[in-house]
Amino acid sequence: MLSVICPIYNEETHIEACILSIVAQDYPKDDLEVLFVDGMSGDRTREIVEKYCRAYPFIRLLDNPQRIVPTGLNIGIRAAKGDIILRLDAHAKYPTDYFSVLVKRLQETNADNVGGLCRTLPAQDTPLCRAIAHAMSSPFGMGNSHFRIGTDKEMWVDTVPFGCFRREIFDKIGLFDEDLVRNQDDEFNGRIIQNGGKILLLPQVVIDYFARNSINKTAKMFYQYGLFKPLVNKKLQKPATLRQFFPPLFFAGILVGGLLSLFFPVIRWIYFGVLLLYIMAGLFFGLKIHCRWPDILWMPVVFATIHLSYGCGYWIGGFKLLFHKEITAQSNH
Numbered sequence: 001m002l003s004v005i006c007p008i009y010n011e012e013t014h015i016e017a018c019i020l021s022i023v024a025q026d027y028p029k030d031d032l033e034v035l036f037v038d039g040m041s042g043d044r045t046r047e048i049v050e051k052y053c054r055a056y057p058f059i060r061l062l063d064n065p066q067r068i069v070p071t072g073l074n075i076g077i078r079a080a081k082g083d084i085i086l087r088l089d090a091h092a093k094y095p096t097d098y099f100s101v102l103v104k105r106l107q108e109t110n111a112d113n114v115g116g117l118c119r120t121l122p123a124q125d126t127p128l129c130r131a132i133a134h135a136m137s138s139p140f141g142m143g144n145s146h147f148r149i150g151t152d153k154e155m156w157v158d159t160v161p162f163g164c165f166r167r168e169i170f171d172k173i174g175l176f177d178e179d180l181v182r183n184q185d186d187e188f189n190g191r192i193i194q195n196g197g198k199i200l201l202l203p204q205v206v207i208d209y210f211a212r213n214s215i216n217k218t219a220k221m222f223y224q225y226g227l228f229k230p231l232v233n234k235k236l237q238k239p240a241t242l243r244q245f246f247p248p249l250f251f252a253g254i255l256v257g258g259l260l261s262l263f264f265p266v267i268r269w270i271y272f273g274v275l276l277l278y279i280m281a282g283l284f285f286g287l288k289i290h291c292r293w294p295d296i297l298w299m300p301v302v303f304a305t306i307h308l309s310y311g312c313g314y315w316i317g318g319f320k321l322l323f324h325k326e327i328t329a330q331s332n333h
Contacts, residue, residue, distance in 0.1 A: 002032050002103060003082030007064065007072030009039035011090040012048060013123075014210055018090045019052050019059070027099035034059045035076045036090075039067035070176040070184040077170055086164045087185075092118075093208040101205050102164035105154075112169050112197035113189060115160025116205030118147050123213035130291070131298035132218055133211045140285045141306050143243035147201055157201045158241055159189040161209070169197070181328070182224040183232045190236040218302065219309040226313025230321050244314070251311025278304070 004022065008015060022034055036049050038061060046061065053059045062079060064072040077085060084103055088094070098116065106114045120136040122129035135141040142148045147160050163185070173191045176184045189199055212218045226247065233239050253274070261268035282300030291299065320327050 001082035002027060002084045002086060002099060003076070003080030004032065004034045004086045004088055004099070005037065005073055005076030005080065006035070006088040006090055007037045007039065007069045007076070008041065008045055008049070008090045009064075009067060010041045010043045010045060012041075012044040014092075015045055015048050015090050017093050018088070019049070021093040021096075021098075022059075022088075023052070023056060024096050025094070025099045026096050027103070029056075029058055032058050032099070033081060035062055035079060036060070037062045037064045037072035037076045039064045039072060066178075068178070068181045070178045070180055073184070074175045074178065077175055080167075083167045084164065085167055085170070086162070088162050089209070091210050092162065095205055095207075098205050098207070101202065105200065105202055106164050106166065109200055110198060111200035112192050113160060113163040113165050113199045114202055115147065115163040115199075116202050116207055117150055118161045118209045119206050120148065120209050120211050123210050127292070127294035128215070128298050128302075129211065129213050130295045131286070131302045132213075132215075134286065134289055134291055134295060135299060135302040135306060136211055138285050138289065138303075140281060141303055143241075143246065145243070151201065151203050153203060155201050157199055158193065159186055160199055160201050161185070162207060163189075163199070173197075177235065179231065179235075179327075180228050182228040186229075187232045187235055190232065194236065215301070215305055219305050222306050222309040223313040226310035226315075227317040227327060229314055230317040231327055234321060247307045247311035248314040248318075249311070250307050251315065254308065 006018070011018075025032075034056075036059070038046055038049070040063065049059070049061050053061055062075055064075055073087060084106065086099060086102065102114050102116070105111070120133045122133040137148055137150075139149050145159075146155065146157055169192065173188075173195050177187050180187055192199060212221055229244055239245070257267065257271040257274070261271040279300045282303045283296055285303075286296035286299035317327055319325075
């Protein structure tokens with residue numbers, strides 16, 4: 001029995017495409033249940049899901065009054081009947097063999113979590129939206145996050161998106177941490193590794209994930225990723241990855257370098273030289289993946305949005321931890 005859990009909140013733009021990709025799965029429907037856990041959406045999300053609940057008995061809708069992703073995941077896990085749990089995101093579409101391949105490789109290997117690659121697509125066909133999608137698939141934007149930048153072989157990694165787990169892993173190490181509005185997957189995967197487990201990335205399955213459609217939404221998302229990362233590190237008692245430190249260092253360099261450049265001409269030249277190199281790097285990575293020219297011109301802006309938002313969030317999250325302040329965010333989007 002496979003239980004698929006998908007937290008949702010105001011997803012009317014993407015939810016139908018997500019559900020249709022679930023309905024099209026080649027996994028036996030008699031051995032499948034799909035639990036959408038809704039954070040009390042204010043748009044047409046519930047109406048759309050309820051329509052498919054009536055059409056397909058293996059689809060159910062549950063309520064998540066606390067609205068955040070980890071509580072939604074935990075509500076779903078507690079309600080699930082399956083001995084295998086698969087976590088989905090409504091912003092994505094899944095290949096027809098996604099469920100079957102993940103379950104098969106989970107059973108064939110000693111992995112505790114398996115997942116596929118994430119192909120980031122633009123939310124709309126505009127230069128900005130295309131640039132956001134390109135940046136979220138670029139090593140310059142995402143570092144060595146293999147599920148985002150791609151790989152051609154199965155490999156052991158520190159995290160995967162929308163993973164597939166044996167139910168007993170939750171009995172062994174606990175559920176998702178409800179303090180973490182963001183980064184709950186990173187923390188959970190960190191706990192798996194700390195307890196001697198393994199996480200397997202499968203390049204043969206590719207998820208189509210839709211990026212945010214504006215600079216503001218992208219900035220908010222990465223700010224929250226950065227904001228909660230120090231709390232993840234505290235809970236794991238060590239950093240999950242080294243790549244997380246580069247945006248905070250970049251943010252500090254931009255801030256401190258900008259202040260010092262007001263007083264020291266030498267630093268001013270170095271500072272503007274670094275900014276120029278950064279802009280050139282952004283344009284280069286746009287050219288490297290053969291973007292259209294309007295997209296390329298947006299690339300430095302999007303890269304800076306990702307890096308500075310994450311870096312700012314990281315420093316604020318770190319200071320909040322240092323001074324014992326609560327780290328909060330408004331919702332899962």
